[in-house]
Amino acid sequence: MAPNPRAQLTRLRLAAQWIARPRPGASAADVVRHLTAMQAQDFAGAQWSVALRTTTLTEKHVEAAIADRSIVRSWPMRGTLHFVAPEDLGWILGLTGERGMRAAAGRHRQLELDEADFDRAADVARERLSGARLLTRPALLKTWDDAGISTAGQRGAHLLVNLSQKGVLVFGPREGKQHTFALLDDWVTAPRRLEGDEALGELARRYFASHGPATVRDFAWWSSLTLTQARAAVVIAKPDELVIDDTTYYLDAAVEPARGGVHLLPGFDEYLLGYQDRTAALTKEHFELVVPGSNGMFMSTVVVDGEVIGLWRRTVKAGGLDVTVTPFAASPDPGASPDTKRAVARYAKYLGL
Secondary structure: OOOOHHHHHHHHHHHHOOOOOOEOOOOHHHHHHHHOEEEOOOHHHHHHHHHOOEOOOOHHHHHHHHHOOOOEEEEEEOOEEEEEOHHHHHHHHHHHHHHHHHHOHHHHHHOOOOHHHHHHHHHHHHHHHOOOOOEEHHHHHHHHHHOOOOOOOOHHHHHHHHHHHOOOEEEEEEEOOEEEEEEHHHHOOOOOOOOHHHHHHHHHHHHHHHHOOEOHHHHHHHHOOOHHHHHHHHHHHOOEEEEEOOEEEEEOOOOOOOOOOEEEEOOOOHHHHOOOOOOOOOOHHHHHHHOHHHOOOOOOEEEEOOEEEEEEEEEEEOOEEEEEEEEOOOOOOOOOOHHHHHHHHHHHHHHOO
């Protein structure tokens, strides 16, 4: 009997993404470097995305990796926050930053933000943050307001994104619950220098090694590259090919399919967000349940044998943790299975509960 096409894809992706085979002893930097870029606008969920790909990391370990500059957070692609390895941020921005800024140009005009505003904001930021100093987001916005650069409405957010895409700013560690910003050149002291075809090939090679099997359209969507650039990058990287139902997928030839198991994934995990076409793991009839109202907010998902079969939520109580699993209609209830209990226990250990 021919293998189920969806199962072929998901079992290979679970392995490539280190979900079904979390790495013993891997650091947060190891995980982020392997995935190349991990969506991270939901900060708490992104920390769990990193840790679940290892056997031992806790929330405190991931927070410490941000503080010691092992991983950094910025807007390298799709106008969305990601974790990346510090040495990779600069060359990825070299490929994607300009396109991201062009995509926001219309909104900048609506907000009456022009290049003169961005240049002035950059000068003020360099003056206040030089010498590896840090400012919280509110403090940095106040600095711009005091200099006569209004941050009212969404102007402040767009100033932060634009200067990050230009390689001026990067997130630093948190101060309490507040995120801080630093100058990228101060915070990242040993960047890699990749340009042109070398950078394109590196991005493609690492994407397909960590996310494959995936299509060239998946890669173009994920990376913010044009389809022409993505196709050129595939030619340079020369990943292995897998044809399923007349569609060509690319992957690392060394990856072996993994047993599915039960996994509790945060809402914006790369297992779904790493692909333009998510139907291998998530059926179309269940998409609305994971992204209610198609509003861009992804719920936390329960994945069984590679397929999203329901949602989960946590309730932290004094000294413990409750996890509620809600299967989709007609989906099996994994709540009492040994695999589910192990997944919950791993999450509790990650939280230190």
